[in-house]
Amino acid sequence: MKTLNYETLNEIGYDGYLLKDAPERVLQFGEGNFLRAFVDYFIDMLNEKTGFNSKVVLCQPIAPGLADKINEQEGLYTLYLRGFQDGAKVNKKRIISCVTRCLNPYNDFEEVLKCAENPDLRYITCNTTEAGIAYDPSCRFTDVPASSYPGKLTQFLYRRFQTFGSETGKGFVILxxxxxxxxxxxxxxxxxxxxxxxxxxxDFMNWIREENLFCSTLVDRIVTGYPRSEADSINEENGYIDNLIDTGEIFGFWVIEGPKSLKEELPFEKAGLPVLITDDHKPYKQRKVRILNGAHTSFVLGAYLAGQDIVRDCMNDEVICGFMNKTIYDEIIPTLTLPKxxxxxxxxxxxERFKNPFIDHALLSIxxxxxxxxxxxxxxxLKGYLEKTGTLPKCITASFAFYLAFYRGQELKEDGFHAVRGNDEYIINDDRAVLEFFNAHKQDDAVSLTHAVCTNTDFWGEDLSKLPGFEESVAQTLKAIEENGTYEVMKACLA
Structure with missing residues (x-):
């Protein structure tokens, strides 16, 4: 079989959507699995649905990267979005054709800077990990390139400013x-x-402020990346070798904070895509963190101690799934500001996302x-519910007791705090100071441990024992866990 490229697709008679030629209007810092399954997917869909007619040039943000593989395949790769949607199992395949090439700034930074001279370039997207947006004062303008991502971007913007001066409309929308x-x-x-x-x-600093729009965004899609165990069979089925196969869940949602005019420039709504342009992204971030991430954190430790190992299996257990739903619908949603x-x-x-049959999401990794x-x-x-109702949320309070029970380790080693579930050993991974604290309190009874953790302001930024009734309720629940296990405590919360 031949490697995926435009000629190979022509030879096998591929008749799906492809965009071979279009101006490079997007520069993307980051060439990894997430951006290719998220941002580039949305741009590819814009091209097909609205004639957005834009190609993306990628720039790998760190020295080791995918530039050679991407260029060998002329920017093409196969994306599979898989999961449950409206109660049905879904596995959607799409060849993404919006990428032209990938540049390696560590081999040829001048080639990256030349993109700033392209009058068609309008958008910059990036995902350089949480550590990527950081100011490092050791970076110098003469570095080739600057080591930090913001440093590289400043160098790039300066080349743009040098090329077009303060000409209106030549700044960027930065996502x-x-x-x-x-x-x-x-x-x-x-x-x-x-x-x-x-x-x-x-003049340059004023141009940065006045001609460039730095948009804060919220991204939401689980991307599972290259399917190593399935790659050979996928390639056989497709009739070509793709070294850049990408996989992710079917669900995707992107919130972009920006002015209404951006809706005309980026017609995601017209294309029917789950991308929202709004003047405030924070309520949507709060919704994701509290409901999606909060649900995970609330039930997984208790579910693990109850004998479960994978999120999907928890969704097939009436008690655990019921506990999660009660937490979300009765205790989290009432504290949020978006419409019910x-x-x-x-x-x-x-x-539905937690039931995804294509993702084995281990509770221990969460x-x-x-x-x-x-x-x-x-x-x-917890605090929002208490403030609103004057009472403690039953499931959330229990989740704190699950956390204490899970962190009751037996031996602190280099690789973490070792604990036992039945006949199995598991490793608790957290900041070393957290593990040392729990190791120091591993002999405490339920009441003493609860008090020690609740009053540890280094953990919570405040003293949780000051919340009316919280410490006492957690200690009681921890005793119930010791006597009957987490599963029975979940059942009691549903009664």
């Missing part, structure tokens, strides 16, 4: 996809810091860093 709060604004802040540090001039109908629709999609996760994802719902 940041990193998983940090206010990602677009944080990126803009870093760029302006570099412009000041490198003394690139007031929207929240419940999103919640229903969460259950358990990583559960202390900070509980603080960020669940604690706001």
């Amino acid at each position: 940041s996809c990193e998983l940090i709060d206010n990602n677009g604004k944080e990126l803009e802040k870093c760029v302006l810091q570099y412009a000041a540090q490198w003394e690139l001039g007031d 109908e929207e929240l419940e629709e999103f919640a229903a999609s969460v259950t 358990s990583l860093n559960s202390t900070s996760k509980w603080k960020a994802r669940v604690m706001p719902s």
